[in-house]
Each structure stands twice: as C-alpha cells, then as structure tokens.
Amino acid sequence: MMNEHFDVGIIGSGPAGLSAAFALKAAGKSVVIIEEYLWGGTCPNYGCDPKKMLLGAVEAKQQAEQLVPAGLTGSLDLDWSVLMRHKMAFTEPVAARKIVGLDEAGIIHRYGHASFIDNQTVKLSEQTITANNWVIATGTQPARLDVPGDQYLLDNEDFLNLTTMPAEIVLVGGGFIAIEFANLAAAVGTKVHIILKGTAILTEFDQTLTQKLKQAMQAKGITFHDNFMTQAVQKQGQRIELLANDGRIVSADSGFVAIGRRGNTDALNLAAANVELTDSLVKVDGYLKTTADNIYAAGDVTNLAVPKLTPTASTQGRYVAQHILGLNTEQIHFPATPVVVFGAPKLAQVGVNPDIAIEQGYQVTEFDMTRWMGYYRNLEPLAQAHIVLNESGVIVGASVLASHADELINYLTVAINRRQNQKDLRSEMYAYPSLGSDITTFLGAAMD
Numbered sequence: 001m002m003n004e005h006f007d008v009g010i011i012g013s014g015p016a017g018l019s020a021a022f023a024l025k026a027a028g029k030s031v032v033i034i035e036e037y038l039w040g041g042t043c044p045n046y047g048c049d050p051k052k053m054l055l056g057a058v059e060a061k062q063q064a065e066q067l068v069p070a071g072l073t074g075s076l077d078l079d080w081s082v083l084m085r086h087k088m089a090f091t092e093p094v095a096a097r098k099i100v101g102l103d104e105a106g107i108i109h110r111y112g113h114a115s116f117i118d119n120q121t122v123k124l125s126e127q128t129i130t131a132n133n134w135v136i137a138t139g140t141q142p143a144r145l146d147v148p149g150d151q152y153l154l155d156n157e158d159f160l161n162l163t164t165m166p167a168e169i170v171l172v173g174g175g176f177i178a179i180e181f182a183n184l185a186a187a188v189g190t191k192v193h194i195i196l197k198g199t200a201i202l203t204e205f206d207q208t209l210t211q212k213l214k215q216a217m218q219a220k221g222i223t224f225h226d227n228f229m230t231q232a233v234q235k236q237g238q239r240i241e242l243l244a245n246d247g248r249i250v251s252a253d254s255g256f257v258a259i260g261r262r263g264n265t266d267a268l269n270l271a272a273a274n275v276e277l278t279d280s281l282v283k284v285d286g287y288l289k290t291t292a293d294n295i296y297a298a299g300d301v302t303n304l305a306v307p308k309l310t311p312t313a314s315t316q317g318r319y320v321a322q323h324i325l326g327l328n329t330e331q332i333h334f335p336a337t338p339v340v341v342f343g344a345p346k347l348a349q350v351g352v353n354p355d356i357a358i359e360q361g362y363q364v365t366e367f368d369m370t371r372w373m374g375y376y377r378n379l380e381p382l383a384q385a386h387i388v389l390n391e392s393g394v395i396v397g398a399s400v401l402a403s404h405a406d407e408l409i410n411y412l413t414v415a416i417n418r419r420q421n422q423k424d425l426r427s428e429m430y431a432y433p434s435l436g437s438d439i440t441t442f443l444g445a446a447m448d
C-alpha cells in the first residue's frame, strides 16, 4: 500500500481545517488536507453562506412590506426556484475554488474518508498517510430523532437544496436552524410548523427577546407546537406525520430535523490513535490537544464550551497551527463572540447574557429602539436591545432584536473586547445618521 509522509495531516476541509492548513503551509511545513465530501465543509456548502444567499431577496421583501405605510407601492413576490438558482450560482463553484486555493498555496489535498490506524498513520482508500502531527477538523452532522420513521425527516442540507418549496413543512427543533429556516420558508408563503420539546425557542439567548421573536413569528402565521415529544414519524401518501406521545399529530408535505448536531467521529477509528471522546465530540485541553500527544482537534468537532460557529472554528484552526509551530504556547483564548440568529427580525447576543446578569450583580438597561430614527424610518415593528454593564460602567454584554442586529452586535462586540466605558465611547466618532452613531446614543444612555 502506498504511503506518503507530511509534517502535518489535517482531516476535514471546513473553516477549522483550512485555516490550520494555510497557516502551517505559510510557515514552511509540509501539509496534507483530506476531505471526504465537499471542499470547504459545512459553512459555504450547506450552512451559513447558502442560507445568507437565500436571505437576500427574502429580507428585501420583508423590508419592502414594512415600508408600505411610508409610501412604497406595488407588490413583490418571491420565486423559490429562482432564489435557489441564485444560491447555486454562489455555492456550486465553492468546492472547485477551494482546490485552486490549496494548489496555489502548495497544500497537498487528498479526497476520501480518513480513519486512523495508529496515532501517526491514517488510512485513505488504497493508501496510507503518515504525519508527525494530525489535526482532526471533521465537524458535525445533524443529530437524529431516535424514533421509528426518523428516516422520513430531511436535514439542513436537503432544505438548502430544495428546488421547489413545499406548501407545508414541519421543522423539529427550536434552535438556530429551525428559526432561520422557518423565516425563509414562511417568506415564500409556505405554511410552517415548529415542533418544540418545551415552550422556549433559542434557549441560550436572552429569553425576553426570544419570546418577542416567537410572538413575531406566530403573527406571521408560523405555528409552534409546544411540549411536543415526537414518538414516531410516518408516511401517509405524499405527506408525513409526526406523532406526539400525548396523541397529537402534525402533518406536512416535508419534515426537517434540526435538534442540534453530533461530532463526525464515528468512523475515524479514534481508539487506534488513543483519542478519547466525550459523547460524540473530541476531548481537548486548553491547547486543543487531544488525549494523544501529537494529535490536535479544532472546530465544531471539539468538546470546547464555545459557540459552534465559523469564526470560532477558524480561530481554533489558526491557534492549532500557531501551537504546532511553537509561536503560541499560551492556552487558547476566545474574545467575546457574537452569535446571530438570522430570523425576522434578527436576534444577536454577545458577552454576559442579560438573563443571568442581574443575579450576578451587573446592571441591565433595556432599550426600545422602534422610535429611534434608524428604525422608525424603516417602520421596524420590533427593535429592542439589552445592554449589560459591570460595576465600573464597562460594557460586558448585549443582546439585540432588530433587522440590523447582525451589524449592531459587531460594534458592541468591539466595545466589549476593548472594555470601553462611557468616556472611551464618547471619544469615538461615527458617521451620522447610521447604525454606528446609534452606538454612542445607546451606550452613552446606558452608562449615564
């Protein structure tokens, strides 16, 4: 069997694997990266980017509808199949572009399923690859409902490739994916059902704002089925039915599972390399080392208690490279990390969650921004924020529910990471009127 040897081998070409590969190669290491499916991984192929491509026209329509009382006339329709072609035009070339990027950088790439033989050797189809260090960056896959008929439910990748949008869908789960996909589907006129285990959506977020988001979604005709414990899924002709343990039935043309994700670790033969797992995730220490001394893990597949997002995955990939190169001997550190749910409106959060802030001795200020010019001019029906300050008046957390929450949270994240107080803030100057200039009003008022 042919063998190739490298300084570093990387399994998985998502944001974590690629950022490690480029940083290691730039420092002169010989690097191989292995991918078994789409080069680029989840985010650009069946995650963040395709979703955002679909959102472009959806958001424009939603904003236009808000502006009818401000003089906008005419009606706009969304054509899902054209929207999908627009998305495909962006996503289809991704994998090929990634390969060009790897070739230009001189990073060797191999296609196929990698699994360990020992802590230095990986088997790939008809060859083996040895490396001094390995980086496991294999990401996650959708968790499945452990009930009969689960196979009838589709997943995030299927949704983001739908060539026609069904008239009625059911989404199981009340997290990021269900809320974002519900918004997309409802915008094109699909009847949407959401199955919740309890009553709350997005349980990691500010619950005052998530309740408002849930109400806004209900007002658009999205139906939440609270406390619905799915015990079976069945096919009825062309439709599917979800059966709850209390006898309720929800039926739709298609169903999608979005109940969280599990690590892509099952088929890696990690035991042969002495790499331990916690549940399906790779156990790592503060240096992103696994239980095998020469093997690291990075990105969604690790058991680190950080949000599983593209920026946190790339940060881990870059950190692993720096650590292997001996350029960073400190433990990995994450700055305040913004998380955004791209719903309608968007919900964003960073730093200390306002829900737990008061009991921890912080001060929380609430802002209804609907009468502020930036929101009022667009007749935003919902624009709210919570700002969390510590006892020294320094911003430590924020949550925002508004159509531009994704942009606003970036400014707030910078303020948190710079530990800004009122004086620091007032020394900044932003263009007026703009989202940035709202920041001075915002934080200035909270800090008064």
Ligand SMILES: Cc1cc2nc3c(=O)[nH]c(=O)nc-3n(C[C@H](O)[C@H](O)[C@H](O)COP(=O)(O)OP(=O)(O)OC[C@H]3O[C@@H](n4cnc5c(N)ncnc54)[C@H](O)[C@@H]3O)c2cc1C
Residues within 6 Å of the ligand: 011, 012, 013, 014, 015, 016, 017, 034, 035, 036, 037, 038, 039, 040, 041, 042, 043, 046, 047, 048, 049, 051, 112, 113, 114, 115, 137, 138, 139, 140, 156, 177, 264, 267, 268, 298, 299, 300, 301, 308, 309, 310, 311, 313
């Ligand atoms: C629907 C959806 C929307 C999202 N939206 C956002 C967003 O808006 N913003 C955001 O920041 N994050 C978002 N995310 C999360 C983001 O996509 C992930 O955090 C990010 O892709 C993780 O990167 P990664 O490199 O750790 O793993 P991945 O991107 O999952 O890459 C892992 C790669 O490893 C490959 N692989 C697995 N096992 C093997 C093997 N044995 N051999 C070879 N290759 C293997 C896989 O095929 C995959 O390509 C979203 C995720 C989903 C599902």
Ligand SMILES: NC(=O)c1ccc[n+]([C@@H]2O[C@H](COP(=O)([O-])OP(=O)(O)OC[C@H]3O[C@@H](n4cnc5c(N)ncnc54)[C@H](O)[C@@H]3O)[C@@H](O)[C@H]2O)c1
Residues within 6 Å of the ligand: 145, 172, 173, 174, 175, 176, 177, 178, 180, 195, 196, 197, 201, 202, 203, 228, 229, 230, 257, 258, 259, 260, 261, 307, 308, 309, 339, 340, 341, 342
């Ligand atoms: N905008 C973004 O950054 C973004 C968007 C999409 C996905 N993501 C990433 O992808 C991950 C996966 O998204 P997700 O929505 O699948 O997971 P999630 O962890 O966000 O939410 C899963 C939800 O499903 C619920 N659930 C679990 N079992 C259930 C059951 N049997 N019935 C009903 N509900 C059940 C959980 O209570 C939870 O609320 C996210 O955690 C995030 O890391 C990020």
